[in-house]
Amino acid sequence: MIQTDSILLELSRYHWIKPNWSADKLTSSSPMRSGDSSASFYVWLEDNPRFNARAGDWGDSGAVDDEWRRGSFTKLLAFLRNETEEETREYLRYTYATEWSSEEELTFNPPKLTIESVLKPLDKRILEEFAYRHPYLERRGISDVVQRYYQVGFDRVRQAVAIPWFDANGRLCNVLYRSVNSKVFWYHDGGWPIRSMLFGIDVIYKRKVKRAALVEAPIDALYLATCGIPTAAVGGAIFNTEKRDLIIRSGIEELTIFHDNDGGAGVELRDKVTAELTAYVDVRHVEYPEGRKDPSDVGCKLTINEMYGNRKQVRESFRVAMK
Numbered sequence: 550m551i552q553t554d555s556i557l558l559e560l561s562r563y564h565w566i567k568p569n570w571s572a573d574k575l576t577s578s579s580p581m582r583s584g585d586s587s588a589s590f591y592v593w594l595e596d597n598p599r600f601n602a603r604a605g606d607w608g609d610s611g612a613v614d615d616e617w618r619r620g621s622f623t624k625l626l627a628f629l630r631n632e633t634e635e636e637t638r639e640y641l642r643y644t645y646a647t648e649w650s651s652e653e654e655l656t657f658n659p660p661k662l663t664i665e666s667v668l669k670p671l672d673k674r675i676l677e678e679f680a681y682r683h684p685y686l687e688r689r690g691i692s693d694v695v696q697r698y699y700q701v702g703f704d705r706v707r708q709a710v711a712i713p714w715f716d717a718n719g720r721l722c723n724v725l726y727r728s729v730n731s732k733v734f735w736y737h738d739g740g741w742p743i744r745s746m747l748f749g750i751d752v753i754y755k756r757k758v759k760r761a762a763l764v765e766a767p768i769d770a771l772y773l774a775t776c777g778i779p780t781a782a783v784g785g786a787i788f789n790t791e792k793r794d795l796i797i798r799s800g801i802e803e804l805t806i807f808h809d810n811d812g813g814a815g816v817e818l819r820d821k822v823t824a825e826l827t828a829y830v831d832v833r834h835v836e837y838p839e840g841r842k843d844p845s846d847v848g849c850k851l852t853i854n855e856m857y858g859n860r861k862q863v864r865e866s867f868r869v870a871m872k
Contacts, residue, residue: 553594555645556605556622560592563629573597579609581617581628581733592625613730614708631785632743633723633736668741670720675737679704679711685729686710689845691771699749699771703729712767714740714784715751717795722746725767725784745791748782749774753799760803762857763796763822765815769844773807776844776853780807783822786814793825803831805860807844810837823863833860 566578567588572595579590589611593602605622612618627637679702686696702711709726716722723740725748727733736743748767752758752774762780764770770782783792786809796804806822809815823832835856841847847856 552645553604556592556594559626579611581609582611582613582731585611587611592622614728614733616707617728617731617733628733628735631734633740636742636744668722670716670722671724671737671740673721675724676700676702676711676713676721678702681705683710683729685727686768686771689768689772690775690848690850691768692775695771695775699752699774701771709734712748712771714743714746714748714767716741716746717750717754717799719751719755727768743784744787744789746784747792747795748784749779750781750795750799753779753781753801757800759801760805761799761801762805762807764807764844765809765818766843766845769807772845773853776850776857778805778853778857783818786818788818788821788825790825793822796826797829801830803833805833805835805857807835807856810842815843827863832863834863835860 560575563580565575565580566585568575568577569588574594575592576588577590578585578587581590590607590609592607593600593604595604596602603621605625606619607622607625608619609617623634623637623641626641627634630637630640632640681703682693682696683703686701687693700713702713703709704711704726707726707728708730709728712725712727713721714723714725723743723746724737726735726737749770753761756779758779760779762770762773762778764773764780764782765784765786767782767784770780773780781796804822804826806819808819819834823834826832836859837856838847838852844853847853
């Protein structure tokens with residue numbers, strides 16, 4: 550099993566609301582529910598035989614979905630890292646390989662090159678299960694027209710909007726499920742790793758888009774699309790050569806980054822994307838209104854289009870300075 554020090558290290562990378570760290574347990578407000586002001590969430594930092602708990606096991610007493618009432622460290626970390634559980638397993642294995650003594654919790658895949666060489670698209674017929682609509686996204690300013698164009702649906706069983714991810718050739722490769730009752734989200738079992746994909750890239754390729762935007766979250770991409778701006782989403786705060794090459798090969802000539810305005814990971818992502826792409830495309834930045842953290846939080850199409858209209862070009866000197 551992964552050691553306590555390593556669990557502490559991983560958990561310390563994230564912001565916790567009202568945290569209380571003890572020798573064997575972290576309690577805090579739930580990261581999976583908005584507005585939780587109680588210490589309803591916990592993570593065991595050490596094995597606890599009395600409660601039949603292993604280090605890394607967690608629970609959320611206020612969860613509205615039984616599937617997210619408790620779980621393993623892998624499930625929690627996948628949520629925090631915004632990736633599939635398979636990717637989290639791989640991350641833990643390569644980062645803490647010497648600390649694992651059992652494969653009971655983690656069934657690891659072969660090395661990365663072997664994994665991705667045999668990946669197969671998902672059957673598009675699975676989307677037929679989600680041929681329904683829920684007002685959740687409409688309340689967040691995303692039009693029905695855009696939802697239909699991006700084939701967004703609703704899982705009535707798990708009460709989650711289903712947002713499909715396609716590759717550049719239009720093949721279904723994963724589905725992001727976002728609960729309409731809490732902040733929890735997860736990916737389709739057996740879907741492609743998010744690290745190798747960009748949400749919305751199929752639309753960019755199909756429409757031969759020359760001017761586009763880039764955001765972190767698919768919901769922000771859908772919102773910008775509603776505002777008339779073709780957009781791709783990274784799916785988190787990690788930008789790598791696979792995502793970079795998808796943009797370069799797309800034919801995009803101008804890319805405007807709507808980074809998360811959090812002063813931390815969002816700015817780091819913006820700077821990373823800028824440094825990687827300024828040699829290939831015309832990269833531009835936007836400025837947010839005071840107190841707004843992402844496109845959906847701006848919540849006004851007029852303001853979004855003003856931000857886009859005032860986007861600032863980034864010079865080649867930025868890339869040189871970042872080296």
